[in-house]
Amino acid sequence: MMTRLGTADADPGEIDTGRLEVGETRDGSSFGLPVAVINGAEPGQTLYMQAVSDGDELNGVGVVQRVVPRLDPAEISGTILVVGIVNYHAFQVAEHRNPIDDTKMNRTYPGNENGTSSERIAHATFEAATRADLIVDLHQGSTSRMIDEVRVRCGKRHRMHEECLELAKVFGCGYILDQKGPDGQLARAGPDDGIPTIDPELGGAVGWDETSIEKGVSGVFNVLTHYGFLDGDSDYERQTRASGFDQYGSPVGGLVTFERELGQRVSTGETLFEVTTPFGETKAEITADSDGILWRTRRLPQVATGEYVCSVGTDIDTY
Template sequence: MATTLGTASADPGEIDTGRLEVGETRDGTPFGLPVAVINGTGSGKTLYLQAASDGDELNGVGVIQRVVPQLDPTELSGTILIVGIVNFHAFQVAEHRNPIDDTKMNRAYPGNETGTSSERIAAATFDVATRADMILDLHQGSTSRMIDEVRVRCGSRHRLHDECLELAKVFDCGYVLDQKGPDGQLARAAPDEGIPTVDPELGGCVGWDETSIQKGVDGVFNVLQYYGFLDGDVTLHSQTRAKGFEQFGAPAGGLVRFEADLGDRVRHSETLFTVTTPFGEPKSEVTADSDGILWRTRRLPQVATGEYVCSVATEIDEY
């Protein structure tokens, strides 16, 4: 039986691409999101995969660009549904938020089919996502510098928490953020519909980052093999999990010099960064409030007073 997604339709053993129409541009021209259907010859589960929910987060698009050509539907059991670019309008202008309604797309789920531009896109993609047995919503840390991680956003008391945590472990970035997310995230909304969902955050960069993209490609194939879409064995590795974070801003304006690298373990009272003048004169030093891991930092060195500088992961364990 053929599986359809928008204008894409694939019989068993076939791949097809097309468009999922979700509205019109300001001149009345219809527009659609790029979609793909990969229909295996064997019966099995359905995986939903999407990227660029935030328009400047491109590593997920790079993952899909590399994964799809490697898939042979005659060797696949089950079905893969893909929306390659979710935030169409933001992607076109290389911005984070949808410029039509100034909305962060990953705060609009489950959406509203008669609502704003972002709500309509969210509703259309949520309708596709809820056809699946599991969901990978590919992100990155926008243009900040960030380690590769997988986010579990349903909250520790959710009935699907263990299933989401297992999916994050299978993806195997090495680091997991296990913290209930804000309303409107796909990784919050889909578990409420009974679908394990994780949000891989594949580093942070401007444009492509090949190392993070490859981790994403490896993660997708781990999922495909572990859950029976493809033949192969997956060894589950221990992950470093963080359940809390402390954020640090600049106590003075100037240039930031970090004393630790991303992924480094830091200890209470250890110096995280120094703010200097343009001549290298120290103005202020910021130390860690707790033991943890330097998880995320700003990319540009110049800061104004109070501007975000970095985050340290706390409440860390291995699982």
């Protein structure tokens, strides 16, 4: 049976690329999101994958760029639907938010076909996503420094929690954040529609990070193997899971020096970072309020009073 997404259509055993039209630009020209359909030769489940719903988070499209050429429809059971760049307008100007409506795209799901620019794009991509049995929404930590992780955002009381957590474990970045996310995230809206959904946050980089991209590529192939799209053994390791965050700002202005590396354990009362003058004079030492893992940090050292500095993942266990 032929499968279509936008202008891409593929019969069993075929792959096609095209555009999913979602509106017009300011000069009245139509525009569309780049899409791909990989229709396996044998029947099976459907995976939906998207990237760049935040316009400066590029590691996800790096994953798509490497994964799609390696997919041979003759060897696949099931169907893979891909939207390579979701936040079209923000991607064009290398910004996080959609500049047409100054909106963070991943707060607009499930969208509105008659709404703002972001809501219309969210509606179109959510319609594609809800055709699937599994959803992978590729992200990264924008301009912050952070570990590679997978986020489960539906909340522990959600009926789809265990399925989402299993998908996160299979993806296998090594770390899972299991914490209910804000309204409007695809990783919230997908499970509400009964579809296991994860939000891999593939590190933090200004632009492009090869190590995180390769982890994302491995994660996608882990999913494809585990869920039967590809033949092979499904062998995955236990993941380190955090169920909360402690966020830390600076009580003073100055230059930040971290006492721990990303991914390292911290104990209550240990120094996380020091703030100094430009001459190295100590102004403040900030200690951890809880045991945890240094999860995310600001990239640049200069801070003003009250400005965000870092996050520690808390309530740590393994899954």
